[in-house]
Amino acid sequence: MSSSASDIDSPLSSSDDRLELALEEAINGLESDQGFDRDALIAKYPDLAEDLHAFVDNWLSMEQATEDVARVGLAGMAQPQDDLCGRTIGDYEILERIGSGGMGLVFRARHTQLDRVVALKMVWNSSRDKSRFRIEAEAAASLHHANIVAIHEIGELEGQPYLSMQLIDGKNLQQRLDEGPLMDRDAAHLVRTLADAVHYAHQRGVLHRDLKPANVLLDEDEKPFVTDFGLAKQLDNSVEITRSGAILGTPGYMAPEQAMGRVKSVTVAADVYGLGAILYAVLTGQPPFRSDSDLLTLRQIIEDPPVAPRSRCATIDRNVETICLKCLE
Structure with missing residues (x-):
């Protein structure tokens, strides 16, 4: 689980351990060729019914989205006119x-x-x-x-x-990372700047919920700007446009509670996790979790701890690594 903003040292509770066990069973069933019996799983863990329904819905939603794109391609999806240039x-x-x-x-x-x-x-x-x-x-x-x-x-x-x-002439952070990771000092400075901006948004009651390198724009002087609040949520607004179990975030950068489909559990901690995932990417050149498919990435996020950044690049400063992993707890 990503940690809360006020108590990031809290250990997993027994209910969290029980949930992880139930999710493991759900994943095994969803990946099995024998079919998945949702009702049987819920009957076994009735106290976790809401979380399990959300996770299974999230998994099936992402699976369906993957199939839809494969079947019709992006060109077949309804979209705004692309021939507007010059008009x-x-x-x-x-x-x-x-x-x-x-x-x-x-x-x-x-x-x-x-x-x-x-x-x-x-x-x-x-x-x-x-x-x-x-x-x-x-x-x-x-x-x-x-x-x-x-x-x-x-x-x-x-x-x-x-x-x-505002038009930002330059590139996004993902395009910059395609050229290679940043030096420790530059990485730490960049993410500190982003953290200040995200904290400002939190103080005004806005969660981003989809922090990732592609949503950070860099101008010609490499000054960073947070953009794309498409999954943003007002902290004091009970209206939730993203239904429970819907895809919420980007695989590889989403917090475990987002991967589980636990929409109501998403707090400022999810953005802290997103900042940690960005820091991981700018240090190592890749997200904390990456697999052959979005579904496998979701499984890694839920089940596995991230590989320590220094295991991927031994020259990374230990203190910066500690901060990164703390955000990803």
Whole structure:
């Protein structure tokens, strides 16, 4: 389990041990060719029914998503128009496509009235994605920090919601890591800067819940900016757009409680875990957990401790390694 913000030294309780045992049985059943009897497992662990249902739903949801992408490909999924370049929609002249994400496309655009170049994010044509998109917009728009991408405007163009935000010319952290890991000092400084930004968001009641290198933008001076609050949640908001058992986060960087589908258990500790996972990646060049499939990665997150960073690179500073592993507890 990822640790809580106030007591990261708390040992696993007996109920946690029992849950891990039940999850092990669930995983073995889900991976078995003999079929999986959910009812039998719930009958064996009735006190863990809610957690087990959430985990199984999460597993099946990710399995279905993998099959859907394999069957129809990304091109077959409903998405915003990709031929907008050169068009003027509302106050925005679309200049070029600069990226894509789990919820839509991002364009470089110019606000014709203000003569300001921005990043314009447009959402996939999905009511669920549109709901998540509104949450991202509302959460991010409330944050004003030097290391969080600023939101300029929220609106709708030709029936598609959009988010006009600060344009960061550069690359994302994952693209930087594709060139190799960072030096210890640079890695520690980077993650400390990100931690300050995430702490600022927490103080204003916003969880990110999908911290990973691809959601950190670097400008030309390699100043980092946290972006993509598509899974953000207001700490004081009981409305949960992501249903229990839904995919919540990115395999390889999600906390164990997210991998289990325990949506209601996700707290600031999940973002602490995400920061630790980013630190692990910038030190070693890879996430704490990586496997041949997302499902196997989920299993590793739940069952296995991360390999110590110094086991992958002996020159990593011991103190930095300790901080990294503490975040991943």
